[in-house]
Amino acid sequence: MAKMKTRALRQQLPAPAARLAALLACAWLAFAPLAYAQQAEPAYQPRTGDAWLDRHLADINLYAARYPQSFADEISRYYSVPRDYVEAMQQQPSWEAGDIFMACALAQALAQPCRAVVREWSHDHSEGWKGVSRRLQSGPGPVLQRKLRNDVEQSYSRWARPLKK
Structure with a gap:
């Protein structure tokens, strides 16, 4: 009797290859949207x-x-940029908030208007902010990096946002 139950149970269970295929299909369905996103x-x-x-x-x-x-x-307030200009930049799909911050902080550090840095970034940012910085001055330099880091730290302090080291 026990042999018959075992044989019947084996016939109901799919073969190992079929089980593996079903498992992979479920995993793909579960993670495909995440991978696509x-x-x-x-x-x-x-x-x-x-x-x-x-x-x-x-x-x-x-x-x-x-x-x-x-x-x-x-x-x-802290980068002397008209609020309307900042809000207009926030509405542009090609501009991230980090880029707006960087453009205005870099402009202030280089004693240039934010619009000049925005134009330079919009013209060509294939090399990222390092390339834009290099084109606007002799190079990124440690003094400029310290100034930009300090700007971030001050903003985080005003926002009461914890600064990750």
């Missing part, structure tokens, strides 16, 4: 030449997505 929208890559700064510019994107008005206030 990751391919469809590449991660933000400002390419400043400073990994710390790149991470924080990506985090500024998250902050600005949640608090767009506070972000616009920050840029307008």
